[in-house]
Amino acid sequence: xxxxxxxxxxxxxxxxxxxxxxxxxxxxxxxxxxxxxxxxxxxxxxxxxxxxxxxxxxxxxxxxxxxxxxxxxxxxxxxxxxx
Amino acid sequence: xxxxxxxxxxxxxxxxxxxxxxxxxxxxxxxxxxxxxxxxxxxxxxxxxxxxxxxxxxxxxxxxxxxxxxxxxxxxxxxxxxx
Numbered sequence: 702x703x704x705x706x707x708x709x710x711x712x713x714x715x716x717x718x719x720x721x722x723x724x725x726x727x728x729x730x731x732x733x734x735x736x737x738x739x740x741x742x743x744x745x746x747x748x749x750x751x752x753x754x755x756x757x758x759x760x761x762x763x764x765x766x767x768x769x770x771x772x773x774x775x776x777x778x779x780x781x782x783x784x
Numbered sequence: 785x786x787x788x789x790x791x792x793x794x795x796x797x798x799x800x801x802x803x804x805x806x807x808x809x810x811x812x813x814x815x816x817x818x819x820x821x822x823x824x825x826x827x828x829x830x831x832x833x834x835x836x837x838x839x840x841x842x843x844x845x846x847x848x849x850x851x852x853x854x855x856x857x858x859x860x861x862x863x864x865x866x867x
Contacts, residue, residue, distance in 0.1 A: 735844075746807075746821050748817050749818075765813060
């Protein structure tokens with residue numbers, strides 16, 4: 702079994718109102734040193750050993766996990782099951 | 785300027801219906817090798833250089849970014865502005 706960690710972020714240039722709200726809230730809460738925030742998604746998948754796991758993950762991202770029009774994704778593959 | 789990446793995940797044992805839905809959808813889409821999925825959040829913050837940046841980030845997480853009752857968080861601090 703492998704643990705696949707997928708990080709999905711908005712592409713550069715795509716407006717991120719949620720991130721803007723986080724930044725403004727942090728500023729108001731007493732953290733004026735925060736100058737920008739972008740919000741993304743983080744997925745942890747438990748996947749069987751597979752000969753072509755890279756291709757499978759790219760297909761999963763294209764079909765379901767990420768929106769290729771406005772989002773980028775990165776992933777890491779780790780041995781074993783995450784804690 | 786530093787880039788702080790914050791990964792927020794549900795604690796072990798906390799039910800994750802969104803993750804369950806992702807797993808079932810992947811299974812139906814032709815990926816039976818996926819045996820589990822957990823969904824979390826991923827934040828990228830641009831933060832001014834700060835003497836006590838670790839303490840600041842923990843405070844941000846406790847006050848706004850994460851729900852300490854059901855969520856765990858991890859973070860990394862990187863030099864410069866993320867692409």
